[in-house]
Amino acid sequence: MADPILRLSQLSKRFGQFEAVKEIDLAIQEGEFFTIVGPSGSGKTTLIRMLAGLEEPSGGEILLRGERINETPANRRPTCMVFQSLALFPHRSVGQNIEFPLKMRGVPPAERKNRADELLRLLRLPEDYYKKQVSQCSGGERQRIALARALAFDPEILFFDEPLSAIDYRLRKTLEKELKDLHRETGKTFVYITHSLEEAMVMSDRIGIMRMGELVQVGAPDEIYSRPANRFVSEFMGEVNVLEVQPNGAGLHCPVLGSTLQGPDAKADFASGYLVIRPEYLRFIGPGETAENTVTGVLYNEYALGSRIQYQVRVGEQVFLVEKLREQRYGGNLDDEVIIGWEARDSVLATE
Amino acid sequence: MTDGRKKRVTHNLIAVWSGSLILFLYLPIFCVALASFSKQRYFRFPIPAFDTQWYERAFTSLTVRDLVSTSLSIALIVALVSVVLGFFGALAFARFDWRGRRLYQRLVLLPIFFPQAVLGLALLIWFSSVGIIPDWRTAVIAHLVWIVPIVTLVISIQAYSFDPALEEAAFDLGATRWQTLKEVTLPVLWPGVVSGGLFAFLLSWGNFPLSLFTTGADQTVPEWLYAKMVSGYTPLVPTLGALTTASAALILVLGYGGWVFMRHRQAR
Numbered sequence: 001m002a003d004p005i006l007r008l009s010q011l012s013k014r015f016g017q018f019e020a021v022k023e024i025d026l027a028i029q030e031g032e033f034f035t036i037v038g039p040s041g042s043g044k045t046t047l048i049r050m051l052a053g054l055e056e057p058s059g060g061e062i063l064l065r066g067e068r069i070n071e072t073p074a075n076r077r078p079t080c081m082v083f084q085s086l087a088l089f090p091h092r093s094v095g096q097n098i099e100f101p102l103k104m105r106g107v108p109p110a111e112r113k114n115r116a117d118e119l120l121r122l123l124r125l126p127e128d129y130y131k132k133q134v135s136q137c138s139g140g141e142r143q144r145i146a147l148a149r150a151l152a153f154d155p156e157i158l159f160f161d162e163p164l165s166a167i168d169y170r171l172r173k174t175l176e177k178e179l180k181d182l183h184r185e186t187g188k189t190f191v192y193i194t195h196s197l198e199e200a201m202v203m204s205d206r207i208g209i210m211r212m213g214e215l216v217q218v219g220a221p222d223e224i225y226s227r228p229a230n231r232f233v234s235e236f237m238g239e240v241n242v243l244e245v246q247p248n249g250a251g252l253h254c255p256v257l258g259s260t261l262q263g264p265d266a267k268a269d270f271a272s273g274y275l276v277i278r279p280e281y282l283r284f285i286g287p288g289e290t291a292e293n294t295v296t297g298v299l300y301n302e303y304a305l306g307s308r309i310q311y312q313v314r315v316g317e318q319v320f321l322v323e324k325l326r327e328q329r330y331g332g333n334l335d336d337e338v339i340i341g342w343e344a345r346d347s348v349l350a351t352e
Numbered sequence: 353m354t355d356g357r358k359k360r361v362t363h364n365l366i367a368v369w370s371g372s373l374i375l376f377l378y379l380p381i382f383c384v385a386l387a388s389f390s391k392q393r394y395f396r397f398p399i400p401a402f403d404t405q406w407y408e409r410a411f412t413s414l415t416v417r418d419l420v421s422t423s424l425s426i427a428l429i430v431a432l433v434s435v436v437l438g439f440f441g442a443l444a445f446a447r448f449d450w451r452g453r454r455l456y457q458r459l460v461l462l463p464i465f466f467p468q469a470v471l472g473l474a475l476l477i478w479f480s481s482v483g484i485i486p487d488w489r490t491a492v493i494a495h496l497v498w499i500v501p502i503v504t505l506v507i508s509i510q511a512y513s514f515d516p517a518l519e520e521a522a523f524d525l526g527a528t529r530w531q532t533l534k535e536v537t538l539p540v541l542w543p544g545v546v547s548g549g550l551f552a553f554l555l556s557w558g559n560f561p562l563s564l565f566t567t568g569a570d571q572t573v574p575e576w577l578y579a580k581m582v583s584g585y586t587p588l589v590p591t592l593g594a595l596t597t598a599s600a601a602l603i604l605v606l607g608y609g610g611w612v613f614m615r616h617r618q619a620r
Contacts, residue, residue, distance in 0.1 A: 054520055074524045087521035091539045100535075101525040153525050 003066065005030040005189050006051070006157060010060035013046050020046040022213040023060060028157075028191060033183050035192040035200040037236070038210030044193045045161060047210070051191065052081045052159050064156075080155035084162045086146040088134045094120075094145050095130035101153035119148040122185070140171050147179075151186065160192040164199065176202045197237050201225070209233050231350045234276040239310075241279065241320050245349075246272040252349075256318050262292045262344040273351045279310060279323035281346035284330050284338055291341025295320070299336045313340055381597055388591035395585070406591040415576075416592060422488050423557060423572040430495045431553040437496075438503035438548050439541070445504070446511035461501045471498060472565030479566070486568030494566040495556045502555065503548040510544025543611065550607045554600050 004027035013021040020043045028034045038044040049055040051062060053074030062069050069077060080101075088097050096103075098119055099112040107115075113130075120127055123144040129137070137145065143163060150158055160179075164172045180203045183190050194200055200207045201221045208218040209232075217229035228234035231242060243261070245252040251260045252275060263275050285294055297315035304310075309329050311322040322340055324330065332338070387395050391403035410416050444450075445457060463471060475494045479486050518540065522532040538545070560574040567575065573596050580589045 052524060054524065074520070075526050075528060079524075081521070081524050083517045083521055085515050085517045087515060087517035089518060089522075089536060089540070091542075100522070100527075104522075104526045104528075104531055104535075149525070 002030065004028055005032075005065060006191070007063040007066075008051075008060065009063070011047070011050065011057055011062060012059040013043070013050060013055065014058045019213055021050070024213075024215055026208065026215060026218065028189065031187055031189055033180070033190045033192065033203055033205045034208065035194060035204040035206075036208045036210055037194055037197050037200045039195055039236070041212075042210040043213040044195075044210050048081070048159050048161055048191065048193050051157075052079055053077045054081070078156040079159060080150040080153045080157075081159040081161060082146050082150050082163045084165060086142055086163060088142060088146055088149070090134055092134070093130070094125075094132045094134060094137065097134060097145055098148045098152050100149060115152060116148075119151055122151070123148045123182075139167055140175060143167070143175055144178075147182065155188070157189045157191060160190065162194050165194070165196075172199070173202075179203060197224075209236065226348070228276065228348060228350055231274050231276070231352055234274075234348065234350050239279060239321050241277045241282070242350075243275045243277075243318070244272070245275045257295060257315060259295070263347050264344060264349055266349055270349065270351075273349055275347050276350050277342050277347045279321040280308075282320060282322040282340050282342050283324075284322070285341045289341075292344045293347075294339050294341035296337065296339050299330070299332065299334055299338050301334065302330075313338060381594075384590045384597075385594040386590075388587055388594045390587050390590075393586060395587070395590075406587040407595075409588055410591045410595060413588070416588075419571060419573045419576050419592075422567075422570050423574075426488055426492050426495060426563075426572065427553045427556040429492050430499055430556040431549050433492075434496060434500045434503040434552040435507075435545055435549045437500050438507045438552075439545060441500070441504040442507035442511040442541075442544070443537075445508050446514065447516060460504065463497050464501050464505075466498075468498065468559075468561035469565070472562045475562075476565045486566050488567055488570040488572075491563050491567045491570070491572070494562045495559060498559075498562060499552050499555050503552050506548040506551055507541065507544040510541050514540055542614075546607065546611065550603065554603065557600060558596070 006028040008024050008026045010023045010025065011021060012019065012023050022043075024047065036044045036047060046055060050057050053069070053072060053076075057070055064077070064079075074081075089100065092100070095113070095116050098116040102112045102115060116130060117127060120129060125141065125144055125148070129141070129145075134142065134145065146163065164175055167175065176199055179190075183203070192200070192203065197207070197209075204221060206218065206220055207224055209216045209224065209229075211232055217224060217233050219227075224233065225237065228237065234240050235242065243254050244256060245254050245261065245263070247253070247266045247270060248260060252263045252266070253260050254275070261275060266273075283291070285291055295315050297313040297318075297320065299311060300314045300319075301312045302309055303312075305323070308323050308325055311324070311330060313320040313322055320340060330338070386399060388406055389402045389404065390396075390399045391401035391405070392399075441460070445453070466474075472494060475490075475497065476486065479490050484490060514537075518536050519532050522536045523529070527535060558574060559572075560578060563572045563575050564578070571579070573592060577589055577593055577596075580586070
């Protein structure tokens with residue numbers, strides 16, 4: 001693999017007694033779309049602020065193409081950040097906002113205007129927006145203006161601090177794709193942070209999951225989806241079925257169900273942990289059908305999730321979520337006794 | 353009573369109430385202006401004959417010129433200094449969280465609530481105990497003690513709504529600290545700075561109790577007005593009073609006009 005554009009080694013940040021970021025090691029490749037995902041308070045914002053030069057690390061190193069940049073201030077780093085609030089200058093027009101980094105660099109006005117027009121085209125904003133006030137633009141337009149302004153800086157790496165978090169669902173879905181397209185078009189390295197794994201999945205080449213200042217898992221979206229490193233990652237991904245299990249000679253003993261289940265082969269040192277099964281891998285077992293694992297419960301409720309239907313099945317204390325496409329919906333009624341089942345290969349073993 | 357009539361009566365009552373309130377507020381000023389046009393030396397009502405000679409005298413009088421120049425010097429310096437101090441004070445309030453911030457905030461605002469006469473007296477005692485002979489420059493200091501907190505408060509309101517990410521974004525986009533201040537912080541806080549400056553100027557321009565104690569041998573316009581009212585009244589007193597009020601009003605109108613102009617230019 002080529003040398004990474006950005007390498008973090010043992011990077012830490014302390015605020016008094018509080019360790020916000022704990023000795024993170026990470027390499028980000030040139031041209032990569034890398035997303036750091038974590039709940040609020042996981043240290044992801046502190047991490048990206050250190051990378052952008054807005055926060056000074058307490059320990060470790062940030063290497064840009066092999067060179068230490070810990071002490072380089074933000075205005076002398078070839079990187080640029082799109083802020084959560086977007087931080088568009090309210091007293092300047094759209095054009096002046098986009099031209100800002102060029103003006104700071106002393107680029108002559110005519111050249112600045114050309115570049116701003118180019119960027120307006122790239123971000124699919126109408127040309128007459130050049131003179132428009134930022135306050136008159138919609139949320140999606142502001143997003144694009146902030147992007148255009150960051151691109152005008154021509155950074156080697158673009159950082160994003162949850163810029164889509166305040167935007168409504170439908171527009172967010174569009175903008176996520178637009179951002180991924182823009183990543184292809186510009187070929188630049190994007191480092192993005194968000195609290196939504198779903199958002200990260202759509203856009204990223206690789207994802208890093210952060211929890212309490214540490215990177216819990218780093219990998220391609222598929223890898224994280226199919227092989228979550230631990231219970232935290234699997235639950236972070238959305239609704240999943242988690243069963244506490246301990247290996248016994250015959251398979252995995254599940255105390256809450258009082259039965260032995262079949263799962264993937266456990267590592268030799270696996271003493272106890274969790275069996276994780278995604279709701280879409282569960283199915284209703286009709287007469288004459290079989291599955292490697294089956295349990296009998298009561299259909300308690302059903303929820304329509306657009307293209308899918310989700311069912312809540314109660315087995316004693318344990319609640320199972322089963323998801324089916326609309327076309328494959330369950331034919332019976334609520335309070336029916338149902339048998340649900342899944343195959344061993346569709347489940348994952350995770351530690352705490 | 354029908355609903356329509358009820359509404360009409362309410363409406364009329366509101367009109368009467370606000371009309372009398374405005375009359376109550378502005379009648380004294382109007383009377384002062386009226387008195388300044390009197391031909392006679394002593395104030396009598398109704399005014400028997402009108403004249404503008406006192407205005408001519410006001411514009412040619414050396415005394416008036418001295419008074420205005422003293423008041424103007426004090427007000428201009430106070431406005432300038434308090435805007436600079438208030439600007440950085442407001443930024444410190446709004447932007448940074450430091451130990452003792454709340455205590456500082458209260459201590460700094462406290463002089464606003466002192467009776468000004470007491471504050472003036474305290475300052476006079478303080479000046480003489482350290483051996484400073486009061487003149488118009490000590491009045492500048494006295495005014496500052498009272499006005500800086502107010503200006504800080506006015507600018508703080510603007511500073512609180514300032515998104516600190518704006519400065520970070522500017523810095524991140526390659527601006528130096530100085531460029532960030534010049535291109536982003538100042539322009540965004542500008543309305544607060546201008547209104548803070550206007551406040552400072554007008555409060556200093558019209559201040560009487562602090563000036564009375566701390567100008568020493570120098571005299572400001574309000575001081576002179578008071579002195580002449582007490583002994584040696586001429587219609588020059590209401591004339592100068594009316595002129596002072598009119599100039600303050602003019603400054604306010606100009607300030608408002610400038611603000612509207614800026615808004616209009618930004619909106620284009």
